[in-house]
Amino acid sequence: MKINKENIPVAMEGPGTIMRIQDNFGGMTICFNEVPKGTDFGPLLNGLQNNSCHCPHWGYVMSGKMLVTYDDGTEEVLSGGDMYYLPNGHTAIVQEDIKILEFSPSKEFNEVITHVGKKMAELGG
Incomplete structure (x- = not known):
């Protein structure tokens, strides 16, 4: 099973x-x-448990930089070349235009993305 990024x-x-x-x-x-500098995912996650993403993600940062904040208050910066695992309970702010490839469990991802879609509609985006 394979897929080209363009598909x-x-x-x-x-x-x-x-x-x-x-x-x-x-x-x-x-x-x-591909997400621009300054994007803050926090407002889109408001209303979820702890106002954060409950879906774990595994990924690779191709370029850019993103600050990730966890529910326990710890933070880390993901930068170009980093492979990562984000457990449930996080949010992020893009610090430099970023390109990422990410894998997430479909069930939890769909729950979060459905919520994000509703928040974007509420916020007029």
């Missing part, structure tokens, strides 16, 4: 943003995201 459906596109999402790829959801 992953575009789920969202905007200034500096392209989010490609392939659901249920072997039980995981694949995302290839």
